[in-house]
Amino acid sequence: MTDPPLRIAMISYYLPSGSKIGVGYQVHELASELVRRGHHVEVFSDCPPVEGAIYGHVQIPASTRLRTFRFATSLRRVDFSSYDVLHAHGDDYWLWRRRVPRHIRTIHGSCFEEALRIPGFTEKLRMTLLGFSELLASAVADETVVVSPRTRRWMPWVHRVIPNGVDFGRFHPDASKRAIQPTVLFVGTWSNRKRGSALAAAFQHDILPTLPNARLEMVCRDAPVDPGPGVSILGSLNDSELAEAYQRAWAFCLPSAYEGFGIPYAEAMASGLPVVSTPNVGARYVTDEGAAGILTPLDSIGSRLKELLENGKKRAELGHIGERRAQMFDLRRVADAYEKLYRPKVEL
Numbered sequence: 001m002t003d004p005p006l007r008i009a010m011i012s013y014y015l016p017s018g019s020k021i022g023v024g025y026q027v028h029e030l031a032s033e034l035v036r037r038g039h040h041v042e043v044f045s046d047c048p049p050v051e052g053a054i055y056g057h058v059q060i061p062a063s064t065r066l067r068t069f070r071f072a073t074s075l076r077r078v079d080f081s082s083y084d085v086l087h088a089h090g091d092d093y094w095l096w097r098r099r100v101p102r103h104i105r106t107i108h109g110s111c112f113e114e115a116l117r118i119p120g121f122t123e124k125l126r127m128t129l130l131g132f133s134e135l136l137a138s139a140v141a142d143e144t145v146v147v148s149p150r151t152r153r154w155m156p157w158v159h160r161v162i163p164n165g166v167d168f169g170r171f172h173p174d175a176s177k178r179a180i181q182p183t184v185l186f187v188g189t190w191s192n193r194k195r196g197s198a199l200a201a202a203f204q205h206d207i208l209p210t211l212p213n214a215r216l217e218m219v220c221r222d223a224p225v226d227p228g229p230g231v232s233i234l235g236s237l238n239d240s241e242l243a244e245a246y247q248r249a250w251a252f253c254l255p256s257a258y259e260g261f262g263i264p265y266a267e268a269m270a271s272g273l274p275v276v277s278t279p280n281v282g283a284r285y286v287t288d289e290g291a292a293g294i295l296t297p298l299d300s301i302g303s304r305l306k307e308l309l310e311n312g313k314k315r316a317e318l319g320h321i322g323e324r325r326a327q328m329f330d331l332r333r334v335a336d337a338y339e340k341l342y343r344p345k346v347e348l
Helices: 022-036 067-075 111-117 121-140 149-154 196-207 239-248 263-270 281-286 298-309 312-329 331-342
Strands: 007-011 040-045 056-059 085-088 102-107 143-146 183-187 215-219 231-233 251-254 275-277
Touching: 007 022, 022 040, 022 263, 022 331, 067 121, 085 331, 102 121, 102 331, 111 121, 121 149, 143 149, 149 281, 183 196, 183 239, 183 263, 196 215, 196 231, 196 298, 215 239, 239 263, 251 263, 251 298, 263 275, 263 281, 263 312, 275 281, 275 298, 298 312, 312 331
Parallel strands: 007 040, 007 085, 040 056, 085 102, 102 143, 183 215, 183 251, 215 231, 251 275
Antiparallel strands: none
16 A cells, blocks of 8 residues: 655755755755655745745745744744644754644754854854754654764764765766866865865865866855966856766865765765865765775865875776765665654554
8 A cells, every 4th residue: 555645844944045055955855855756845944945946835034133043933833733744954943842743853963063163152152052952852853863973972862864865866977077187176165164265275285286287166155256276166056067067076075174964975976076075074974984085184185185186096996985885875765764754653
């Protein structure tokens, strides 16, 4: 007997239409996959609808001051009783009274971890408060999920790990599109924990003197107008443009100070790219503690990238290993795991 389709309400302050935060992209991908499987999905978000999205959208506007906290408060006034499942990707900590048959919460990383690394007292305080909201959310939900095992450090009572997913229909190798010149791809922000500026400096100091035709392509919205020699700022890309950027590159690097998971690592590996990263929580998990990528301190990022760009055999070897590892993060497997959680009568 085939299980009937579900009515699923998803909560995410972020969506690709209004934010570069990775959680929003993952919500968009997961909601789309669930709709393709026949479920009815509506996403409740502060961001506007994503152009071309196949799932429903309900906008919950929040003011700029204390915006995520105001968004969470506004959700208390929403009637979710017509849904079978409430799947929150944040901001559900006030929804302690049962509102749907099944309430799932995904923790995409630890705000406590971010608070340790983010600059500025105000931002540290905001992240710390959000960290306590994550603890409260784990008590509110019927089931709490983390996206990487080390996220459990801050909530050891949570045992279920479901990673973020990558659409292999979009992200896959295509050797015919590989650039002629050595090309490194970065996806993130110029400032703060993604450390794009540090990568650009390392690229110019360690790589350009030996490989003067090398390029660093940065999918980045906050870079300066002139990022320096060899660096090309791609800005914000659509889905097909991003997939082509991965296929064009020789290597991928995101030297982030902290990632709860790090979706770009998995996208790069699915695209057959060798990955170089600092040993943050997400990179360690996605690369299987460096077995499927290169993990190195920030001060040696440039030299390790140079070695990789000069060694075609090593690039191919790491690319194949990473591609196999990325199968673990196939969006279809992720959706399978969530479908089992959505139906409380299913034995897990």
